[in-house]
Amino acid sequence: MKPLLFSYTSHPIIERDLIPLLTEAYRNLGYETSFVNMPSDRFIQQFESGSLDGDVARLNQLTGLLPFMRLVYKFDEISMTLRCRPGISCEEADLDNPKNIIFIPAQTQVFSFLQLNYKAKIYTVRDWSQITEMYYAGKLDRFFWLEGNLLQNHKTPKTNSFMIKTQPLDIYHVLHESQAELIPLISAELERLIAKKAADPQGEHEFKPDQP
Structure with a gap:
């Protein structure tokens, strides 16, 4: 199966916490993942063309520019x-x-x-x-x-x-509409993993997602 391709912007938290988290979550669902560093302008072009399956974490306001972008999980x-x-x-x-x-x-x-x-x-x-x-x-x-x-x-x-x-400003994991069937699955898996990591104070990194 071809790996899912996700873009991301270089930020310490994204690279240290979110990419490993998403890698684990998708692997638990049977999907391999690939990540490419991409600034916003190029991300928009590649997303519009359907070249990307999603992005690690982007502003929810981008849905106004990208009608095919689906919000999956609110990180912060x-x-x-x-x-x-x-x-x-x-x-x-x-x-x-x-x-x-x-x-x-x-x-x-x-x-x-x-x-x-x-x-x-x-x-x-x-x-x-x-x-x-x-x-x-x-x-x-x-x-x-x-x-x-x-x-x-x-x-x-x-x-x-x-x-x-x-x-x-809300930061979400996002998927292209072509992968919409994954939204309930990956959302539930992220919820499970984040709750597990939050309950493990001995973990390598303290993961503190946004609380409603």
């Missing part, structure tokens, strides 16, 4: 923050200061959905992992970051932060 409700190197200003006014440079991964759909329009210069980089690499290398001082109950990463740089008020 997240918010956007501005993070700044200690010692420099980190407040709402910094977003509209044209002298400031703020970095964000190449996921422009987030800004489009939230209708974010700031006077600060917004520079895009490859993905979330590159942001942390550049921060530790001293190449950036301010960046946008998504975080929630699950998307808490102990390796996130120590920064000051400012919570940006936006509409709720």
Whole structure:
């Protein structure tokens, strides 16, 4: 049987927790999986063409652009923050200061959905992992970051932060409509595995999915 092909965006939690979780869940159902790192713009193109079976974790707002995208399992409700190197200003006014440079991964759909329009210069980089690499290398001082109950990463740089008020953002595992018959099966298996991992404090990683 051909492996199911899933895209993902490079984020520490996705790579450390969610990909292994999905690999285990689908294997328990008798499916092998393959994963490819893919930024949002390319993900949309490949998903529209039917080249992908799904994605590890994407914003639910993308269903407005992708009618064939089916929401499978809600991993987290997240918010956007501005993070700044200690010692420099980190407040709402910094977003509209044209002298400031703020970095964000190449996921422009987030800004489009939230209708974010700031006077600060917004520079895009490859993905979330590159942001942390550049921060530790001293190449950036301010960046946008998504975080929630699950998307808490102990390796996130120590920064000051400012919570940006936006509409709720939900992160879901998604499938292409062509794989819709798997939705109740994989949803139930993810529920079972996550409950099992949450009840095992001796596990390698503490997995804390969003709680209703």
